[in-house]
Amino acid sequence: MEQLPLIAVEKKALTVSEITRQIKLSLEQRFPRVWVQGEISNFKRHTSGHLYFTLKDEGAQISAVMWRSRAEGLLFLPEAGTKVIARGSITVYPPRGNYQLDVEQLTPVGVGELQLAFEKLKRKLAAEGLFDEEHKKPIPEYPETIGIITSETGAALQDIRSVLARRFPAVDVLLMPVRVQGIGAAEEIAQAIVEMNRYGKVDVIIVGRGGGSLEDLWAFNEEVVARAIYGSRIPIISAVGHEIDFSISDFVADLRAPTPSAAAELVVRDRIELLELLRNNCYTMQGSLEEMLSTLRDRVQGLVSSYSFNRPKDLLRESAQRVDELERSLTMKFSHLVQILHHRHLTLRHRLEALSPRNVLRRGYAMVRKEGELVTSAGSLEEGDDATIQFHDGTVETKVQS
Amino acid sequence: MSPAKARKQSFEASLKRLEAIVESLEQSSVSLDDATALYEEGIQLAKECAEKLKAAELKVKKLAKAMDGQFVIEGLKEE
Numbered sequence: 001m002e003q004l005p006l007i008a009v010e011k012k013a014l015t016v017s018e019i020t021r022q023i024k025l026s027l028e029q030r031f032p033r034v035w036v037q038g039e040i041s042n043f044k045r046h047t048s049g050h051l052y053f054t055l056k057d058e059g060a061q062i063s064a065v066m067w068r069s070r071a072e073g074l075l076f077l078p079e080a081g082t083k084v085i086a087r088g089s090i091t092v093y094p095p096r097g098n099y100q101l102d103v104e105q106l107t108p109v110g111v112g113e114l115q116l117a118f119e120k121l122k123r124k125l126a127a128e129g130l131f132d133e134e135h136k137k138p139i140p141e142y143p144e145t146i147g148i149i150t151s152e153t154g155a156a157l158q159d160i161r162s163v164l165a166r167r168f169p170a171v172d173v174l175l176m177p178v179r180v181q182g183i184g185a186a187e188e189i190a191q192a193i194v195e196m197n198r199y200g201k202v203d204v205i206i207v208g209r210g211g212g213s214l215e216d217l218w219a220f221n222e223e224v225v226a227r228a229i230y231g232s233r234i235p236i237i238s239a240v241g242h243e244i245d246f247s248i249s250d251f252v253a254d255l256r257a258p259t260p261s262a263a264a265e266l267v268v269r270d271r272i273e274l275l276e277l278l279r280n281n282c283y284t285m286q287g288s289l290e291e292m293l294s295t296l297r298d299r300v301q302g303l304v305s306s307y308s309f310n311r312p313k314d315l316l317r318e319s320a321q322r323v324d325e326l327e328r329s330l331t332m333k334f335s336h337l338v339q340i341l342h343h344r345h346l347t348l349r350h351r352l353e354a355l356s357p358r359n360v361l362r363r364g365y366a367m368v369r370k371e372g373e374l375v376t377s378a379g380s381l382e383e384g385d386d387a388t389i390q391f392h393d394g395t396v397e398t399k400v401q402s
Numbered sequence: 403m404s405p406a407k408a409r410k411q412s413f414e415a416s417l418k419r420l421e422a423i424v425e426s427l428e429q430s431s432v433s434l435d436d437a438t439a440l441y442e443e444g445i446q447l448a449k450e451c452a453e454k455l456k457a458a459e460l461k462v463k464k465l466a467k468a469m470d471g472q473f474v475i476e477g478l479k480e481e
């Protein structure tokens with residue numbers, strides 16, 4: 001038989017204080033932050049305002065304390081029987097030799113309590129002015145970088161990606177992955193908002209997740225998220241769940257989107273619309289130039305007529321007819337262009353270039369200059385003036401006869 | 403103004419310039435030479451904008467934090 005070593009004898013005995021100190025150290029280092037789910041029992045509110053209670057389940061119980069400063073922020077009335085998740089740390093109280101949960105935050109589990117907490121937080125933040133219109137930042141019209149705070153694996157990210165790819169793919173998307181439900185999710189979301197602001201190179205942020213139960217969406221009803229959204233310098237679009245789900249994030253955000261897909265729709269303009277806008281701009285520029293050239297043409301025609309005063313009559317008729325033809329051809333070509341543009345947004349530039357002023361000269365118009373200055377009126381020429389007529393392929397020097 | 407807007411020749415800047423050009427051309431006070439130059443600039447801007455809109459692929463990156471607190475941009479795992 002082996003002989004058992006006699007440790008207790010060989011080692012020095014610890015004092016009660018010493019062993020308690022070591023237990024305290026090891027427990028408090030091991031459990032600096034825990035989430036514990038259980039049912040409240042033995043609930044007592046001390047006159048000091050501190051809350052003392054026990055959390056229990058079928059197999060065990062743990063003492064818990066919530067100090068007044070933290071209990072004041074509670075969004076529901078804890079009572080015996082309420083199921084909760086408590087966030088806190090394990091502390092040891094040497095005078096009594098017991099350990100307890102030092103509760104920082106208490107969240108009810110169960111729809112009734114959640115609804116109550118929701119309404120209470122909503123009223124509280126509304127009273128503080130967190131939802132006021134005057135704090136809403138405008139959403140940029142043409143963001144270049146869009147920050148997204150959601151789960152990397154969730155449906156929300158996929159939805160946002162596909163809408164952006166369809167509507168306006170010329171943007172950069174920067175994802176900060178977070179857990180969107182469960183323990184610690186709210187803190188992660190809030191932290192990501194702060195970090196993205198610190199990073200800074202983002203024009204707008206979409207915060208959200210796809211649909212789920214009230215418990216699933218709960219992180220977006222937490223005060224820490226609401227405060228982070230409120231504190232963001234960068235405009236935030238909240239996109240939580242489905243159309244019918246309203247979250248505290250929605251109220252405090254600069255813009256509420258009914259779903260993540262809708263957030264993507266709201267954050268960029270549709271490129272088809274934008275191409276239409278570009279096309280219309282080109283069309284307007286074209287129109288302005290056409291008008292300007294038409295005025296010039298009339299003046300040139302006037303000059304040509306007076307120049308031809310002493311020429312045979314048929315020459316005059318000829319040039320008048322030629323101008324008419326040109327005008328017809330211009331109108332035809334232009335309406336043809338409009339048709340083409342209507343069907344081919346993407347090639348609009350090339351089509352329009354065919355009608356640039358140089359090419360208009362090529363179609364038979366000319367510009368008249370006197371001493372280098374463009375002549376825009378027949379009245380600015382007098383008999384004997386030297387004038388230069390510019391065609392598309394060169395210039396002709398001429399002298400005004402009458 | 404948000405920081406990302408500082409990049410030059412953003413889509414927004416090009417579009418705003420194009421709209422300004424369209425407006426000046428609509429006022430008949432511009433000389434033909436100026437109008438020609440504006441027209442050409444306008445067409446160029448429209449072309450640039452249209453090309454940007456044609457960009458086929460959306461770029462998605464991940465913003466992460468390194469141990470030292472600095473930000474790192476990472477690619478996303480393709481699903």
